[in-house]
Amino acid sequence: MADYFTHFSCLLDVGSPDKAARALALFQELRAADHDADDPEAAGFDLMRQDAPEGSTLWIHDDEHGDVEALIRFVLRLAEELDLTGLWGFQYALTCSRPRLDAFGGGAHVIDLGTRNSIGWTSSQEWLVAALNGEDGDA
Numbered sequence: 767m768a769d770y771f772t773h774f775s776c777l778l779d780v781g782s783p784d785k786a787a788r789a790l791a792l793f794q795e796l797r798a799a800d801h802d803a804d805d806p807e808a809a810g811f812d813l814m815r816q817d818a819p820e821g822s823t824l825w826i827h828d829d830e831h832g833d834v835e836a837l838i839r840f841v842l843r844l845a846e847e848l849d850l851t852g853l854w855g856f857q858y859a860l861t862c863s864r865p866r867l868d869a870f871g872g873g874a875h876v877i878d879l880g881t882r883n884s885i886g887w888t889s890s891q892e893w894l895v896a897a898l899n900g901e902d903g904d905a
Contacts, residue, residue: 768864772834775827776856777816778841785848786815786822792847793840807843810836826856834858838875842882851880 780786793813800806810833816823826837837856844850855876862869873889896902 768862768866768869770869771830771861771863772810772832772858773828773861774811774832774834774837774856774858775825777823777825778844778854779823780844780848780850782822783820786824788848789813789824789844790815792844796840807836808840809833811840832858834873834875838877838884841877841879845877845879845882853877853885854879 780789790813793808796806796808800809810828810831811826812829814825815821816825826841841854853876855874857872857874859872860870868891871889871891871894873887875887876885877883878885893902
């Protein structure tokens with residue numbers, strides 16, 4: 767039996783040590799509430815301050831099985847709570863414990879923190895299929 771994994775590791779600079787502390791507090795609050803939730807808000811990743819205690823950069827990484835959608839929801843919530851602006855993005859990898867067809871790949875997302883919207887994403891699997899079919903001019 768094969769095990770499938772989603773992995774990511776990225777940084778988010780929230781602008782100040784105070785905002786980093788508030789982000790960590792929100793994460794802990796959501797994690798505590800997630801134990802009873804059917805659709806947890808802060809599952810599938812972990813959050814740490816990169817340069818504690820005075821740093822403003824957060825290290826976000828999966829905690830074994832990453833949840834890309836939960837990460838995006840959390841970052842959008844942080845953008846709202848902390849009034850973040852600018853572009854932010856991350857990459858993720860899809861892996862498998864055994865060789866399986868279509869079990870490896872990845873992608874990336876870009877989010878406009880100011881408008882609280884995802885502005886673009888890519889999937890290596892979808893790109894490969896398009897390129898092999900001659901549909902992608904950049905391939």
